[in-house]
Amino acid sequence: MADIMIDVREVSRDFRLALPPGTEKGIRQWPRARSDIFRALDRVSFSVHRGEVVGLIGRNGAGKSTLLKILSRVLRPTRGEIDIYGRLGSLLEVGSGFHPDLSGRENIYLNGALLGMRRSVVDGLKDEILAFAGIGTFADEPIKHYSSGMYLRLAFAIAVHLDAEILLLDEVMAVGDEEFRRKCLTRIEEACRSGRTVLIAGHDLATLSTLCQRFLLLDYGRVAADETPENVTAHYLRLINAPSDRAV
Amino acid sequence: MSPTPTVPLIRIRACGPAQDAGLRAVWASRELLLSFCEREFAVRHRQTLLGPFWTILQPLLHTAVFVVFMHNFARVPSDGAPYSLFAYAGLIPWLFVSNSVQSLSYGLMMNAHLVTRVYFPRLIIPLSMILVRLFDFGAATLAFFVVAAALGVSPSVYLFLLPLFMLHAAVLALAVGAWCSCLISRYRDFGTLLPVVLQLAMFGSPVIYPSSLVPAHLRSLYFLNPMAAIVEAFRDSILGRPFAVEPWLVSFAITIVLAYALIRSFVGQEQHAVESL
Numbered sequence: 001m002a003d004i005m006i007d008v009r010e011v012s013r014d015f016r017l018a019l020p021p022g023t024e025k026g027i028r029q030w031p032r033a034r035s036d037i038f039r040a041l042d043r044v045s046f047s048v049h050r051g052e053v054v055g056l057i058g059r060n061g062a063g064k065s066t067l068l069k070i071l072s073r074v075l076r077p078t079r080g081e082i083d084i085y086g087r088l089g090s091l092l093e094v095g096s097g098f099h100p101d102l103s104g105r106e107n108i109y110l111n112g113a114l115l116g117m118r119r120s121v122v123d124g125l126k127d128e129i130l131a132f133a134g135i136g137t138f139a140d141e142p143i144k145h146y147s148s149g150m151y152l153r154l155a156f157a158i159a160v161h162l163d164a165e166i167l168l169l170d171e172v173m174a175v176g177d178e179e180f181r182r183k184c185l186t187r188i189e190e191a192c193r194s195g196r197t198v199l200i201a202g203h204d205l206a207t208l209s210t211l212c213q214r215f216l217l218l219d220y221g222r223v224a225a226d227e228t229p230e231n232v233t234a235h236y237l238r239l240i241n242a243p244s245d246r247a248v
Numbered sequence: 249m250s251p252t253p254t255v256p257l258i259r260i261r262a263c264g265p266a267q268d269a270g271l272r273a274v275w276a277s278r279e280l281l282l283s284f285c286e287r288e289f290a291v292r293h294r295q296t297l298l299g300p301f302w303t304i305l306q307p308l309l310h311t312a313v314f315v316v317f318m319h320n321f322a323r324v325p326s327d328g329a330p331y332s333l334f335a336y337a338g339l340i341p342w343l344f345v346s347n348s349v350q351s352l353s354y355g356l357m358m359n360a361h362l363v364t365r366v367y368f369p370r371l372i373i374p375l376s377m378i379l380v381r382l383f384d385f386g387a388a389t390l391a392f393f394v395v396a397a398a399l400g401v402s403p404s405v406y407l408f409l410l411p412l413f414m415l416h417a418a419v420l421a422l423a424v425g426a427w428c429s430c431l432i433s434r435y436r437d438f439g440t441l442l443p444v445v446l447q448l449a450m451f452g453s454p455v456i457y458p459s460s461l462v463p464a465h466l467r468s469l470y471f472l473n474p475m476a477a478i479v480e481a482f483r484d485s486i487l488g489r490p491f492a493v494e495p496w497l498v499s500f501a502i503t504i505v506l507a508y509a510l511i512r513s514f515v516g517q518e519q520h521a522v523e524s525l
């Protein structure tokens with residue numbers, strides 16, 4: 001097997017829950033009352049090799065987003081270690097690096113820089129990005145005047161032009177109309193085939209299984225299955241049809 | 249594709265500061281710093297009527313207030329210079345530091361939509377803010393020279409040290425502002441407390457009164473406030489008066505130690521602060 005790009009070892013993440021109503025809050029509760037802990041990730045271990053496209057699936061609250069946030073270093077693990085062997089670009093939420101007062105063109109530079117693109121690279125790509133997004137005459141308009149569709153298209157256009165070796169994507173397939181969606185999927189397929197390492201979280205199993213060679217199923221913060229899309233899909237369907245075994 | 253390095257590019261650990269959050273990481277991300285500065289610069293005067301003129305107008309308006317109350321009513325001395333110029337020259341560095349600390353301390357919160365979604369060295373946020381404000385500081389200082397020249401006051405031979413004093417003020421404001429931004433992200437209480445502390449600091453610095461009013465036995469204590477010597481040195485050099493080196497050197501040493509400690513603390517707790525946003 002090819003070289004390891006992402007190596008996740010025994011990663012756990014706890015969140016402190018809000019205190020129940022009626023308990024004393026603020027300085028009066030200090031230092032005694034401690035709130036309950038919710039374990040969003042529980043000793044998760046896996047590794048991803050170069051060129052692999054892995055689908056991250058699981059029910060709502062299974063820990064998919066927490067895992068992606070930890071990998072993109074927005075959150076820290078409570079325990080465990082991760083090594084990443086490559087430049088990483090993450091798109092956790094569409095348009096997250098946008099400033100409403102800047103124009104579309106200016107935002108391409110800001111967003112590109114945030115995602116780790118060199119300015120010289122953005123110079124060469126900006127026309128292609130604008131064309132891909134279909135922004136047309138609105139390129140120099142502050143993006144707070146954009147329609148939500150234009151906003152999403154621009155964000156996604158920047159993301160698919162990223163030159164990162166490792167891509168983290170979360171639910172990004174759900175943007176725009178059918179035509180733009182198809183265009184994005186083609187672009188993602190290209191990225192997947194170009195030897196990039198991709199980790200995609202989502203719920204659209206049909207689309208994901210056309211893209212990925214491997215599914216990682218999270219359930220209650222643990223890795224419940226990690227193999228081919230067909231086998232994991234069957235496992236997942238059993239899970240969601242089974243009566244809930246734990247109160248959330 | 250480049251071959252996989254044997255040493256990971258990114259290590260994620262549960263504790264300790266992020267692997268790349270300090271000044272070296274900021275240098276590696278200097279293009280992002282530039283983008284942030286551009287953004288800061290482009291949006292700072294959006295939706296204002298007077299735009300960049302506020303940089304010049306704000307110290308003038310403050311000066312007018314203090315001329316009326318401190319000079320006309322309270323008869324505060326001004327070491328021989330016209331009180332209006334005296335206060336104006338003190339208010340320019342003071343307002344730079346005070347405004348900067350105020351806005352930097354909300355830097356992480358204002359960028360919550362970014363820092364909770366993308367990783368980059370967070371130090372870039374306060375750094376870009378202070379760089380843009382340093383530009384305004386320069387503009388306000390130039391405006392002062394115009395006013396002073398019109399009143400027939402020429403600067404001293406220490407004028408060449410002015411950029412150093414400005415940089416000194418900027419380092420102090422950066423460190424304090426960055427550190428406060430971590431604190432305020434976690435406990436909003438400090439957002440309410442900060443203006444009070446800043447006001448106290450203004451009265452603890454020779455902004456609207458000369459340091460010669462401070463009793464001799466308290467002077468060494470007084471100059472432990474690094475802002476005191478910055479304001480004094482800045483004013484002396486643009487008003488053409490002899491400049492006292494010793495208090496400034498003490499202030500410079502204090503600033504370096506303080507800045508080192510506060511920036512280190514920022515880098516150590518930025519991730520924690522971001523998670524509480």
